[in-house]
Amino acid sequence: MMDHSQYRTAVLTDPNDPDPKLRAHLENCAQCRAFTAKLQGFESNLARALRIDVPAAAPADVAALASRRSPARQPAAAARWLALAASALLGAVLVGTIWLALPTRSLAAAVVAHMAGEPEAWTTEAAVPVPALAAVLQNAKIRLMPQAGTVSYASSCAFRGYVVPHLVVQSESGPVTVMVLVHETQAKTTQFDEQGYRGVIVPVKDHGALAVLVKDPQADAATVAKIAQRVRESIVWTR
Amino acid sequence: MNDVVGGNAKRARFESLCQALRPDLLRFAFWLSRDRALAEDVVQETMVRAWKAQDSLLDESAAKPWLLTIIRREYARTFERKRLVTVDVDELIANEEPSLAAAGDQELADMRAALFKLPDEYREPLVMQVLMGYSTAEIARELGLSGPAVLTRLFRARKQLRTLCGEDDPGSSSE
Numbered sequence: 001m002m003d004h005s006q007y008r009t010a011v012l013t014d015p016n017d018p019d020p021k022l023r024a025h026l027e028n029c030a031q032c033r034a035f036t037a038k039l040q041g042f043e044s045n046l047a048r049a050l051r052i053d054v055p056a057a058a059p060a061d062v063a064a065l066a067s068r069r070s071p072a073r074q075p076a077a078a079a080r081w082l083a084l085a086a087s088a089l090l091g092a093v094l095v096g097t098i099w100l101a102l103p104t105r106s107l108a109a110a111v112v113a114h115m116a117g118e119p120e121a122w123t124t125e126a127a128v129p130v131p132a133l134a135a136v137l138q139n140a141k142i143r144l145m146p147q148a149g150t151v152s153y154a155s156s157c158a159f160r161g162y163v164v165p166h167l168v169v170q171s172e173s174g175p176v177t178v179m180v181l182v183h184e185t186q187a188k189t190t191q192f193d194e195q196g197y198r199g200v201i202v203p204v205k206d207h208g209a210l211a212v213l214v215k216d217p218q219a220d221a222a223t224v225a226k227i228a229q230r231v232r233e234s235i236v237w238t239r
Numbered sequence: 240m241n242d243v244v245g246g247n248a249k250r251a252r253f254e255s256l257c258q259a260l261r262p263d264l265l266r267f268a269f270w271l272s273r274d275r276a277l278a279e280d281v282v283q284e285t286m287v288r289a290w291k292a293q294d295s296l297l298d299e300s301a302a303k304p305w306l307l308t309i310i311r312r313e314y315a316r317t318f319e320r321k322r323l324v325t326v327d328v329d330e331l332i333a334n335e336e337p338s339l340a341a342a343g344d345q346e347l348a349d350m351r352a353a354l355f356k357l358p359d360e361y362r363e364p365l366v367m368q369v370l371m372g373y374s375t376a377e378i379a380r381e382l383g384l385s386g387p388a389v390l391t392r393l394f395r396a397r398k399q400l401r402t403l404c405g406e407d408d409p410g411s412s413s414e
Contacts, residue, residue: 009394012393012394012397012398013390013393013394013397014368014375014390014393038406042397042400042401042404042406043369045346045347045350046350046365046369046400047369047370048347048350049347049350049351049354050266050270050354050366050369050370051266051370052266052269052351054261054262054265054266054269113316114316116312117312117313117315117316118288119292120288120291120292120295123292123295124294
């Protein structure tokens with residue numbers, strides 16, 4: 001037999017719980033009926049409170065936004081990004097020493113976090129239309145030689161304060177993600193294995209670094225390194 | 240020509256879907272972030288990502304949870320980028336006063352302020368349950384929690400809210 005405490009715990013968890021034991025207790029307990037009546041008022045207020053007014057404005061032309069570049073911030077956010085960039089710069093100066101001590105770990109983690117946020121990048125094998133790929137590469141001032149393989153995803157992405165090309169290239173080991181990080185400084189080649197992604201960050205003289213990742217758990221370090229080497233050799237820097 | 244017509248139809252259907260779901264998605268993002276401008280950014284980014292990945296949505300009736308998942312992910316990415324460490328709730332409430340205003344309804348305004356003060360781990364499942372109509376199992380799946388863990392959070396969320404709103408709960412202290 002349910003007691004007051006059990007009843008109240010259950011209805012505070014889910015006021016719409018259809019459990020017949022709750023109903024049975026309610027029928028025989030005046031105290032809990034009073035509690036329930038009060039709770040219904042509370043729930044009504046809660047539901048109304050959550051439904052804040054939202055603008056009825058027509059949504060932005062999503063297709064047009066997507067065709068420009070995916071993770072771009074729109075003008076409404078520009079000021080905040082500027083402030084964020086300023087804060088980031090100040091922060092970078094203040095914690096520069098610590099940052100320099102742990103650059104690889106931070107960069108690898110950021111790359112993996114970015115990958116995880118774009119799962120759609122892994123799901124297609126079809127080649128990106130030439131104009132779309134050209135736009136992304138042109139943004140980054142690079143060209144890609146044919147030996148890189150079929151590029152199935154290309155996006156100019158916001159990454160650590162810069163817009164960088166995020167590509168997925170089809171290889172014999174499956175899809176390979178490539179991020180060209182011209183603004184990063186990387187002292188040496190570093191392998192990493194995080195959250196199911198295996199990858200390598202390769203320094204590129206005068207052009208920052210290249211992050212190459214695969215999702216294949218069977219891929220060993222040598223395979224990843226080989227893929228990274230091929231990708232690196234297929235990039236032509238035009239600046 | 241057929242491609243153009245098909246593309247236009249696809250776009251119209253997608254935009255219609257977004258328009259229908261956008262209000263609740265904006266509300267969800269607002270209660271997630273407690274920042275209207277950030278919520279609008281997150282929802283816009285979500286729509287862009289959804290547009291690009293729309294082929295992975297096989298059933299339009301699943302669009303709402305699909306978009307909600309993208310919102311949560313996008314918000315997490317934004318949070319990661321901003322690296323917010325501390326939050327002054329009173330400042331947040333002051334910043335979002337226009338959103339929390341309830342046209343003379345003090346009870347409603349108090350409830351919104353109380354919601355702002357709830358810890359994220361309690362507020363999020365509560366919003367999913369009450370605003371989005373999620374079941375306990377759906378919340379558990381979305382948040383990667385066990386069913387009992389969700390129940391505990393929902394209980395604590397209401398308990399804290401009631402306390403913040405000045406309502407006593409004699410006899411409901413167990414979990």
